[in-house]
Amino acid sequence: xxxxRRDFLKAGALGGAxxxxxxxxxxxxxxxxxELKIARATETRSTCPYCSVSCGVIIYTIxxxxxxxxxxxxxxxxxxxxxxxxxxxxxxxxxxxxxxxNPRRLLKPQVRRPGSDHWxxxxxxxxxxxxxxxxxxxxxxxxxxxxxxxxTVNRCEGIxxxxxxxxxxxxxxxxxxxxxxxxxxxxxxxxRV
Amino acid sequence: MSQATLQIRRISGHAGPVPGAGVERAQTVxxxxxxxxxxxxxxxxxxxxxxxxxxxxxxxxxxxxxxMPETAWNYWNLIKFNEHEREDGTLMLLMRKDQxxxxxxxxxxAACPADGAIVQYANGIVDFQQDHCIGCGYCVTGCPFNIxxxxxxxxxxxxxxxxxDRVAQGLEPACIKACPTGCLHFGTKDDMTDLAETRAxxxxxxxxxxxxxxxxxxxxxxxxxxxxxxxxxxxxxYGGLPKNPHIPWxxxxxxxxxxxxxNLAMLGGIIGVALHYLRxxxxxxxxxxxxxxxxx
Numbered sequence: 001x002x003x004x005r006r007d008f009l010k011a012g013a014l015g016g017a018x019x020x021x022x023x024x025x026x027x028x029x030x031x032x033x034x035e036l037k038i039a040r041a042t043e044t045r046s047t048c049p050y051c052s053v054s055c056g057v058i059i060y061t062i063x064x065x066x067x068x069x070x071x072x073x074x075x076x077x078x079x080x081x082x083x084x085x086x087x088x089x090x091x092x093x094x095x096x097x098x099x100x101x102n103p104r105r106l107l108k109p110q111v112r113r114p115g116s117d118h119w120x121x122x123x124x125x126x127x128x129x130x131x132x133x134x135x136x137x138x139x140x141x142x143x144x145x146x147x148x149x150x151x152t153v154n155r156c157e158g159i160x161x162x163x164x165x166x167x168x169x170x171x172x173x174x175x176x177x178x179x180x181x182x183x184x185x186x187x188x189x190x191x192r193v
Numbered sequence: 194m195s196q197a198t199l200q201i202r203r204i205s206g207h208a209g210p211v212p213g214a215g216v217e218r219a220q221t222v223x224x225x226x227x228x229x230x231x232x233x234x235x236x237x238x239x240x241x242x243x244x245x246x247x248x249x250x251x252x253x254x255x256x257x258x259x260x261m262p263e264t265a266w267n268y269w270n271l272i273k274f275n276e277h278e279r280e281d282g283t284l285m286l287l288m289r290k291d292q293x294x295x296x297x298x299x300x301x302x303a304a305c306p307a308d309g310a311i312v313q314y315a316n317g318i319v320d321f322q323q324d325h326c327i328g329c330g331y332c333v334t335g336c337p338f339n340i341x342x343x344x345x346x347x348x349x350x351x352x353x354x355x356x357x358d359r360v361a362q363g364l365e366p367a368c369i370k371a372c373p374t375g376c377l378h379f380g381t382k383d384d385m386t387d388l389a390e391t392r393a394x395x396x397x398x399x400x401x402x403x404x405x406x407x408x409x410x411x412x413x414x415x416x417x418x419x420x421x422x423x424x425x426x427x428x429x430x431y432g433g434l435p436k437n438p439h440i441p442w443x444x445x446x447x448x449x450x451x452x453x454x455x456n457l458a459m460l461g462g463i464i465g466v467a468l469h470y471l472r473x474x475x476x477x478x479x480x481x482x483x484x485x486x487x488x489x
Contacts, residue, residue: 029201029212031312031322034358036197037246075243078370088373094239098249 038075040064045079047166048093052191054165055093056082059100073100135159139182156183163189197361203313205305219315221297222360223385224369226290227392227421228431229402230376233258233272233288237368237377241270241292244356244367264291266342269353270368273432287423289431290368290377293340293353295319295417300440301352303448304335310350317382317417318357323349337413337438355417385419392421412439 041060048055056079063069076096080087089096099105109127110119122130142158161179163172179187202214238260242249247267252260257274264271275287299319302311310325311332321332321341328348332341341350356366364370369379378388389407396405406425409415420434428434 029204029214030198031201031309031314031320033197033199033320033361034354036358036362036364039362077240077243077367080370085373087370088375089236089240089371090234090373091236091239094236094243094371097243 055085160186205311221317225378240371297414300335301332
């Protein structure tokens with residue numbers, strides 16, 4: 001077959017156009033996925049603060065706990081190793097990330113004075129001092145040493161304590177000791193609210 | 194970062210076979226939704242939003258507990274609440290998790306004209322690739338479940354991805370993980386079918402739901418999301434679940450016979466031109482004088 005260089009180039013161009021037109025495609029059939037946003041995040045185990053069920057959650061924060069990184073919560077989901085929920089969460093628990101990353105989240109103590117119509121910021125030291133002052137005052141005023149039959153009871157009926165679902169055994173032990181030493185007998189838990 | 198890729202089983206708008214399809218062994222994944230144990234808590238809705246990073250949309254009150262009338266481009270997972278009157282006059286609240294069904298033969302993918310905008314991974318997940326999407330909305334026509342939704346600001350289509358990013362890394366979808374009653378299950382299609390049949394049998398034999406059954410419609414080749422229903426004969430009661438879903442015949446005609454007829458017509462045209470050239474030769478301009486005379 002006779003053919004000039006020009007014919008050869010023409011045929012080549014036509015052939016290339018034809019193969020691409022009829023869809024002869026050697027590109028590998030892989031699709032790229034969105035990257036797993038928690039792939040290298042730091043996992044921190046915690047407890048959901050809402051109800052008394054105390055589901056275990058894993059809080060995912062960016063960074064690897066290096067000194068120069070301020071961790072930011074990027075995702076929260078159930079802890080599969082937690083015996084209570086085994087990874088599941090209710091809608092409130094599933095939305096915990098928005099509870100943490102929230103401009104309205106309370107990060108400092110506040111006080112609403114008697115008769116006041118608003119909350120005001122208060123320093124931690126001042127808050128603890130004031131609480132101590134009120135505990136002392138209430139206990140002094142309401143302490144019952146003996147009941148009507150003259151039996152020793154040593155009760156402080158003016159104070160009650162309520163525990164939350166995120167309180168650990170160790171914390172509750174200390175609470176029990178502290179409250180019993182004051183004579184507080186109204187110890188309650190959130191589970192029955 | 195862990196940027197995963199998944200091998201593809203089907204590609205939309207793609208001529209010829211999918212390169213490398215069916216070469217590797219792959220398990221088809223499946224979600225099982227047991228509507229009989231759903232309590233309508235919507236943990237799956239919230240978990241879906243949290244994982245996919247969407248903010249909470251404004252809810253629409255529609256005289257029911259339902260968050261909004263139907264799924265949205267940024268709200269892929271919706272529990273449909275349906276009051277259903279039983280034969281004895283008592284009421285049942287039927288709750289069904291509505292999301293993409295991840296059909297084995299997806300109507301959206303068949304209807305899509307953009308190359309690579311809709312793919313079916315080797316594990317059976319049907320996913321939209323928004324960078325290839327042209328926003329034509331043909332997938333809405335192709336889908337028998339009314340799932341693909343249009344984002345007017347980016348002009349792209351969105352739907353549930355079955356958390357393909359999580360599944361590719363060996364995790365379960367976010368909704369499955371959250372479900373507190375265990376009404377959602379995740380695993381291979383075979384395992385989920387077994388589990389669903391076992392549950393349906395349990396409902397028929399011990400709970401008095403004689404018509405309980407599994408919803409895995411064959412009209413779309415089976416689905417990657419299967420339901421256990423109290424009454425498998427009446428799926429419409431669960432917020433309009435079609436009884437026998439199939440790809441609309443317009444789409445099938447257009448992507449099947451019409452395509453081949455078009456190709457044949459094109460081929461016929463080329464052959465006709467070639468034959469005309471062989472029979473009559475190239476068209477020649479006779480001469481400048483004749484041309485002038487021929488044209489007024």
